[in-house]
């Protein structure tokens with residue numbers, strides 16, 4: 035029997051039953067008092083996850099939509115934009131800025147590595163005329179499984195007036211993200227990554243400094259205009275019809291997250307990272323991201339070259355109904371990615387490792403059955419000892 039699938043993509047992620055049930059409720063008037071309350075509750079919840087006292091708008095959109103909103107609202111055509119790219123999503127942010135008329139200068143980091151804040155510091159120091167108006171960077175680069183050190187990049191900007199605009203679609207709620215403390219001006223995130231709800235909501239956060247700059251920005255926008263969004267938010271509404279069902283899910287998710295506690299959620303993701311990485315390494319496989327650069331939401335594993343990543347993903351799906359992600363672009367067939375963000379349990383990860391051992395063994399890899407699982411079990415035992423004191 036094959037049963038339900040194990041969805042271990044870096045989004046969309048599995049959903050808890052209580053969130054699925056919450057989303058099945060009837061519609062309400064989105065201009066009425068019940069929706070006001072719902073909107074205020076979830077907006078406050080997202081603000082607390084971003085750790086900001088600033089502005090938050092929730093859009094019916096995928097993550098890319100709010101990245102576009104970040105560009106259209108805060109960057110003028112002709113503005114010089116420094117885009118730090120560590121992979122597919124960093125490139126995407128640069129492309130969006132270029133599509134809206136930005137003069138994009140890209141710092142391209144080799145795939146699998148994190149951006150070096152020193153390089154950013156150097157480039158910023160050279161910009162004595164303050165021509166750079168915005169710095170774009172991904173927090174967690176999902177295509178490579180690399181997390182960038184946003185605190186250090188923010189620090190590298192010093193008192194340069196460029197806006198720091200961060201794509202934290204797959205980073206938020208899986209890694210620490212202290213928007214106000216780090217001095218991030220604009221941040222974009224989405225619902226289908228660490229939030230345990232389906233795709234379809236984008237979360238745009240921006241501080242008052244960004245809002246002031248926004249008033250001078252004349253890039254084209256209508257749907258994404260944050261001034262309109264803020265006007266409606268004051269009335270407890272959204273400019274257009276909101277995705278009410280997803281709001282129900284988000285409300286439930288934020289309540290679950292408040293109950294677990296953000297610090298515990300972030301610790302749990304770091305533990306999943308360590309669990310999967312040590313398990314995979316015990317099988318003799320190599321990891322793409324090293325050390326501090328290793329993501330807490332997705333792990334990129336380098337497939338044995340004689341087999342290739344695609345064969346492994348296909349076999350995992352066919353034999354165990356386990357859905358893993360492949361590599362993108364130049365990493366296609368080179369890596370496979372194990373998502374471990376949102377609603378994931380230790381047992382899921384033990385199951386993945388056990389299945390991976392079987393698949394590698396059958397594909398002719400010299401693995402010792404049980405080696406990865408045992409390392410993971412030891413880690414779980416240690417972790418439980420720590421928790422139970």
Ligand SMILES: *Cc1c(COP(=O)(O)O)cnc(C)c1O
Pocket residue numbers: 045096097098099123172174175176201202203204224233
């Ligand atoms: C998933 C993701 C996005 C947004 O993707 P959508 O498909 O538009 O939701 C953007 N950036 C990163 C880093 C992501 O992981």
